Amino acid sequence: MELIKPDTYIDFMRYRLPVIGVSVSIALLSVGSLFWPGANLGLDFAGGTELEVAFTGDVSTTEVREALTNSGHPGADVVTVEGQANRYILRVRETSAITPELQETIGSRLRSALGDVEVLQYKVSPGGDKISLRLSGPADTQVIRGAIEGEGDNGVQVREVTRFGGTAEHRFEASLVGVGDAVFQDLQTAFADRAPESALRIEWVGPKAGEQLRDAAIQSLLYAIAFIMVYIAFRFDLRFAPGAVLAMLHDVMITVGIYVLVQKEMNLTTIAALLTILGYSINDTIVVFDRIRENLGRHKDKSLRELINISTSQVLSRTIMTSGTTLVSVVAFFIYGTSVIQDISFALFVGILVGTYSSIYIASPMTEWIDRRFFAKAA
Amino acid sequence: MDRGLYLRFATVVGIALLAVLQLLPTVDAWRLSQRVEGEPEPEPITPAIVSEWFTGRISPGLDIRGGLRLQYEVEVEEYIRDRRDTLSEQLVRKLGVLLEIYGENDADTATRAQLDAVAERVQVATLGDGLRATVTFTGSVPEAFDRDWLRDEGFGELRIVSTSGNVVMLEMREDNLDALRTTAVQQAQHTVEERINTLGIAETTVMARDMDIIVEVPGATEEQFERIRSIISRTARLEFKVLDDDDEAGFVAGLGANLPEGGGISMMMETSSAGEERPNVSVSYLYAPMRDGEESSTPAYQRLHDYVRTLDIPTGHELLLSEVGGPQDRIQNRGWRSYYVFSSANVTGEDVSDAGVAFDPTQGNAPYVSLRFNTRGADRFEELTGRNVKRRMAIVLDDKVFSAPVINQRIGGGNAQITLGGGMGGQEAIAEANDLVVVLKAGALPAPLRPSNEQLIGPTLGHDSVEKGAMGALIGIGLVLILMALYYQVAGLVADVMVVLNVLLLLALMAALGATLTLPGIAAIALTVGMAVDANVLITERIREELRLGKSPRSAVDQGFARAFSSVFDSQITTFIAGIVLFQFGTGPIKGFAVMLMIGIATSLFTGIFCSRVMLDWIVRGLKVERLRVG
16 A cells, blocks of 8 residues: 555645745744634643532532533533542632722721721732631721622622631731632532531642743743754754754644644643654654655755655655554544543644644755755855 | 674663563553453563562552542631640740840840740740730730731731730631631642652642542552552641740659549659750659551540540640650550650751751651751741750650650751651651651641542543544554555665654653653653654654665665754754753643653663664665665
8 A cells, every 4th residue: 555656756845935924824833822722721721710529419520520511611620539439629720809999898808897907918819718807906807798799780699707816916817708609509500419517628739830841841942942953053064954853843833733723721731742743743754854864875966956856755744644643543532531631632632633743844944045045145 | 794793782682572561561550440340351472570570560540440530628716726826925925025024136035034034024825726816914014016017017817806905815817727728728739749759659640629638549559559648648847846844843754643543544653854964853654555467557546546635734835745665665565654844846847958868877867857957947946956965855746746855965957857666667767757858848737637528530531532542643643554564665664663662761761760650651652652753754764865866775874874863853853952951841741741752852862763763774784785675
């Protein structure tokens, strides 16, 4: 069986300008998408609301996940508590944000409601689910509640106000009705008689992967680029290095862009998928380059443009076979996987497609351009 | 068929066999984990001898298997109190400059005599649990002591609440407190992360939430959990404090008359040295013996600790406790004793740049922890030891004295060691020394952690997702194998064997390293499979080309490999470079991915270049086929 006849010659470079044009547009669109609509950051990056519930009847993880998806919380974490049947920890991405303006309003209402008692500390938790106060003197919890809820126009509802700390300290904490309570309500509707009686715990969770991870990722990307450029310059020729790196960046950028455009959730697993694409992209580009290098030695009379065409045509069979088999397994993952696994396969699918054509239409033309621009004149 | 081929063939088969053996314990562990409650335990398929030799296994990560979730509350108030105490101690030193007792440059190294002179003119006292401190001057309050002075001397965190007579009341500024709290939690999170990284437990996540630190450890054994718990909750505050054996007022000795009756606490005497002038003094200390059958050391410690808390200890001093006794000590029975020390600690764990376990041949190879100080620490340590020759110095970890050796001479060079307390057996002492090194290297926690919640949890993805995902992976690989066989025929079958062998080797190496399998890890495996396929595709395509040129199968295989080699090698090495970089700079999940990727590349190169060559050589040379069917 032969997909591509031997001695096939396709003039790939002839179409390079329109293809690059399309590709650059998509890449620009990808960069733009980061600003609007902006990445849909998952729990791992943005944090969220966590609640623990004990269902009164038998429920399965799948059922709970479906119920959460239906009530507008796709990508929620559903975690079973081991050793306790039907007890779950649920994490949704949303938090009960309180705008800075609202914070200020509540703050000034509190100060005026408390009169002589000074507000020493007023703090809204990052998840917007708690307001903690330290006052200079005693205060009535009902007054605090009233000031926080305002005349109903604050849009916040207080679940309870508790006083804690030593007798000399006047510390209060108001827990607010927020996303967690809404999720709890949704569960009640969805599960009726099997629903949990009350939420055992509702809390805000911070991001698992913060700036530290982001910085590490960016740093490693830059170093990887530098080292790969050095390797290529050493094993191949300096001319090849920029093309390979550009193709790599191009692939990651487009994958991220498409991911953002379809508003799939970015989390730690997505990062793993992007790294995979990075690996695939370099791998694919190097194979094409290797053939060009080999042909450079063999046909000294041909232009680089022709050599690229010859080489790409020669490895086309391999390209189709490798990308094809990889895509087939990614599709299988997509069909049989659920949520997170589907998201990975989606990213990989896009990445492999882009990674395959970028070796031909980004890496090679770039190399040819550099050759013409900087090396031809010298010769 | 030549000899060399036999040998290579045997190597490949041998390695494949080793890989299978290496994976057997993992298979058993997996079957055990799949057991439904009530069913009998499945018979292990691993022969005893194999499980003895191949101990490593792959453990599924938290997202796949579930595990332990620990929640700790950072005691930020403790951190703030500490900060207040540090500030007031610095304040005393700077006040010495203000009162012209010594110059600006001597503030940090003021001698005890100088500080005593300061104490005659001004006292700084912190108030209980509050955030306030009072500054009481013997005469009137110097005019220069005002808001601007505080700010200029680096006490911007303090504000003057009130001044009445010769007493000034200071308070920590509220807006700074929030920053302090945040810092405490961030530092705690970072330290816990560092400690866990040093332990080498892969894929553990550490999150912060308000004042809480949440640690998720993928399914591990109860012993591992225990070790993690003990290492996380250790504050690891290391301090070097000088003993006040020259205690002229006889504070400890004076307690003798008032010891609680029947409290199991007694007064003991020992001979020590209180500096070069008084090399032989009698020192009193409190001692609480461990009673027979006391399982842990807590009750004796608790008795002494509770008693010490009731005491009114002179300013600038502390009464610290240490475990003593056992075979290596002069005291035959085990128990806890007290040490009367100066409370200021000029050298702390922050000055330590490295730590390691070493063995002392003169003490029957007893393990000890060797420390290396940074430049600042080395200077301070030299100064501290130089100033206190022939005195005892307590090495204090988390308010417990580890050892209290006599300083024989000024110690320069920036090295020190911590001898472990008596009574510990060899293995126990080594484990203790190792744990100590872990916590010292990662640095001290800014504040103690209080465990607040602990749960064993199920997989994040749920069993259903994991099973479906595994199904998807199997079907995916299956389809690839079929496609390859159809398209490349004989060479495709060879490639199929290589893909299977590659996955086998990858898993075996993971098991040998005791790696954790998580979703990112599975992504890396998928990439590896793709790359293994690619290596074989490249080679097969080359062989095809050679065959088309009319070469014999034998020379087509030779040429095909020779030509494909650089492609296969370069493409894998560049990816490997990316792996190294990711490993170097990545944390947690990225690091895990990088390790898997690099192992995968190593196995792909081995199967792609070596194993498939052996197999094809066997077909063209051993079987001597007339025509090699490569599609």
